[in-house]
Amino acid sequence: MTRTKLAVLVSALLLVSPTLAQQLPKSPAEVANPGGKISGAQKLALVKVADGFNDPVGVSVANDGSGRIFVVERVGRVKVVGKDGKVLPKPFLDLTKTNPLGTEVQTGFVEQGLWSIAFHPKFRENGHVYVHFASLPFNGASIVSRYTVDTASPNEITTERANKTVKVIMNIPQPYYNHYGGMIAFGPDGKLYIGKGDAGWEGDPLDAGQRLDVHWGKMLRIDVDTPDDDVAYAVPKDNPFAKADKPQMMSLFGITEQGFSAIKIGSRPEIWAYGLRNPYMFHFDKRSGDLFIADVGQNHWEEINWQPASSKGGENYGWKHNQASKCHPHQGPNEKCPIVGVLPVAEYPHEEPYPGAPKLKDNFGCSAQGLGVANYAGMEKVYLVGDWCSGRLWGVGWDKSANKWQMEEFLQASLQFTAGQVDEDGNVLAVNCYCFYTDDKGPTANPVGALWRILPVDKVPAGAEVAKVVSKK
Amino acid sequence: MKFGHFQAIVLAGLAFGGLASAEAQSVVFKHPLDDSPLEVKLLPGEKESDAVKEFHATGRVRYHTDAMALSEGKELYERHCQSCHLPDGSGRLGPSLITDDWKYKRVATDVGMFEVIYAGAAGAMQSFFRRGLTQDETLKIIAYTRALKK
Numbered sequence: 001m002t003r004t005k006l007a008v009l010v011s012a013l014l015l016v017s018p019t020l021a022q023q024l025p026k027s028p029a030e031v032a033n034p035g036g037k038i039s040g041a042q043k044l045a046l047v048k049v050a051d052g053f054n055d056p057v058g059v060s061v062a063n064d065g066s067g068r069i070f071v072v073e074r075v076g077r078v079k080v081v082g083k084d085g086k087v088l089p090k091p092f093l094d095l096t097k098t099n100p101l102g103t104e105v106q107t108g109f110v111e112q113g114l115w116s117i118a119f120h121p122k123f124r125e126n127g128h129v130y131v132h133f134a135s136l137p138f139n140g141a142s143i144v145s146r147y148t149v150d151t152a153s154p155n156e157i158t159t160e161r162a163n164k165t166v167k168v169i170m171n172i173p174q175p176y177y178n179h180y181g182g183m184i185a186f187g188p189d190g191k192l193y194i195g196k197g198d199a200g201w202e203g204d205p206l207d208a209g210q211r212l213d214v215h216w217g218k219m220l221r222i223d224v225d226t227p228d229d230d231v232a233y234a235v236p237k238d239n240p241f242a243k244a245d246k247p248q249m250m251s252l253f254g255i256t257e258q259g260f261s262a263i264k265i266g267s268r269p270e271i272w273a274y275g276l277r278n279p280y281m282f283h284f285d286k287r288s289g290d291l292f293i294a295d296v297g298q299n300h301w302e303e304i305n306w307q308p309a310s311s312k313g314g315e316n317y318g319w320k321h322n323q324a325s326k327c328h329p330h331q332g333p334n335e336k337c338p339i340v341g342v343l344p345v346a347e348y349p350h351e352e353p354y355p356g357a358p359k360l361k362d363n364f365g366c367s368a369q370g371l372g373v374a375n376y377a378g379m380e381k382v383y384l385v386g387d388w389c390s391g392r393l394w395g396v397g398w399d400k401s402a403n404k405w406q407m408e409e410f411l412q413a414s415l416q417f418t419a420g421q422v423d424e425d426g427n428v429l430a431v432n433c434y435c436f437y438t439d440d441k442g443p444t445a446n447p448v449g450a451l452w453r454i455l456p457v458d459k460v461p462a463g464a465e466v467a468k469v470v471s472k473k
Numbered sequence: 474m475k476f477g478h479f480q481a482i483v484l485a486g487l488a489f490g491g492l493a494s495a496e497a498q499s500v501v502f503k504h505p506l507d508d509s510p511l512e513v514k515l516l517p518g519e520k521e522s523d524a525v526k527e528f529h530a531t532g533r534v535r536y537h538t539d540a541m542a543l544s545e546g547k548e549l550y551e552r553h554c555q556s557c558h559l560p561d562g563s564g565r566l567g568p569s570l571i572t573d574d575w576k577y578k579r580v581a582t583d584v585g586m587f588e589v590i591y592a593g594a595a596g597a598m599q600s601f602f603r604r605g606l607t608q609d610e611t612l613k614i615i616a617y618t619r620a621l622k623k
């Protein structure tokens with residue numbers, strides 16, 4: 001079922017059509033900035049679920065009714081947190097042991113490591129899990145691979161089992177050690193989406209964001225439901241560039257200019273959307289099928305992108321011509337440049353919003369990490385975004401009464417958010433590490449991070465440990 | 474009041490003047506994020522130096538004019554601080570340390586700067602206690618940082 005069909009079905013079932021009212025900003029002035037208001041949102045708390053993780057940089061759930069939470073440790077392990085909040089002693093998956101010559105995972109730079117685990121929509125039946133990591137044997141290339149759980153051992157894919165069942169889905173070379181992207185997740189359409197960064201350095205020297213002949217700087221969309229002995233994956237026929245490079249005879253006449261423009265020689269058919277810098281985290285709203293992407297920015301601005309469930313893909317988010325709704329390179333308030341492609345729905349500045357600008361005292365960050373779409377605590381389809389540097393937690397949502405996007409800071413924590421996910425009950429989870437660029441001692445040497453659940457303050461269980469925060473509500 | 478935070482120091486340490494252990498907790502430390510009470514602990518195996526004892530009692534950092542301590546403070550600053558705050562303290566990822574327009578007003582006092590280094594503030598400015606920095610080393614960093622501003 002396509003995302004569009006699913007969204008129509010969901011909307012029909014709910015007898016509401018909230019997505020109809022939402023629209024993309026038509027001008028930079030319509031892009032939400034901090035200082036807005038998410039109507040109805042309650043005061044939030046970060047409730048500790050579990051602690052003791054080595055550089056937790058990803059979190060996921062199996063949606064199999066078990067209530068388990070899977071925390072991704074950068075070093076190459078996935079830990080299981082039971083419904084009771086206890087961390088199982090043995091990892092669910094340990095990629096530091098699957099290769100007899102050493103670890104499978106390159107962790108030399110803080111942006112490298114194991115980033116994400118995704119569970120197949122039919123995980124209960126087929127036991128398939130997918131991971132995305134920087135590979136040591138492949139010199140830092142990013143690999144998407146599949147492993148299959150043994151039903152007799154649901155909480156541990158042993159090394160033997162891992163090596164017996166592994167299927168490599170993609171191997172994407174990486175020229176530089178930063179901007180990998182990281183998250184992988186199944187959409188409501190059953191396809192696997194992969195957030196890929198622009199492959200590094202700064203300023204996108206490869207022009208990866210705009211080029212269609214590379215996987216970098218993109219959201220990729222693939223079909224993993226292919227026979228194991230056939231191909232690693234298939235390209236969904238409705239991908240925007242699925243046929244843009246198909247072999248064909250040349251015809252010069254009888255074809256419209258629109259038809260000619262659809263020919264994109266060398267384009268990669270896996271591309272779903274492009275013009276992204278480093279989409280480390282993205283999330284689908286389970287209710288509507290809409291997609292939010294937190295695209296990590298460069299020196300001055302972070303951006304939050306939104307795709308309605310009806311999207312047919314092919315969006316260009318503008319990098320490296322634009323970052324957020326600004327020009328790149330960003331010069332300041334009086335700069336002039338075209339807006340390329342689709343504007344983000346929200347953006348927030350760094351401490352110095354443009355070169356030489358007075359430093360901000362509040363409402364800034366440096367690295368947007370999407371945590372999940374909240375449909376609780378007075379929020380309806382509000383994307384929660386945590387900042388890696390400032391510890392701020394923002395909400396981004398559509399304001400029905402004002403007919404515009406809003407962005408509100410909910411709280412500031414003494415935490416560096418790295419990732420998030422919605423749990424089986426619909427609450428947003430977050431993890432934090434102590435692994436900042438200037439402070440990284442290695443994936444197992446840094447102080448341990450924790451797993452948190454974001455709850456309204458009046459729903460914090462008695463006796464629960466909460467993060468120290470300054471609430472802005 | 475400009476140095477209102479410094480009022481957190483109770484008078485006991487000043488009144489007694491000495492450095493007996495009973496006076497060791499005279500300064501009341503507060504967390505930079507929300508001013509909640511901050512318990513200042515020693516790392517496993519960390520010995521409380523006389524300078525630390527004096528600091529806990531009075532809020533005074535004795536290393537400001539100690540050349541050897543300043544030299545050690547420079548090394549520590551270069552190892553732990555300069556990547557965010559730059560070698561001259563003018564700030565990059567982290568705020569300027571040579572300004573009077575402090576990001577956290579408490580940093581105007583040595584006790585406030587200690588609180589930020591020891592406990593961390595928000596986001597990337599994480600606790601240096603968690604990172605394994607001793608309190609005596611923290612005092613040396615404070616002394617060196619103040620010298621940068623001069």
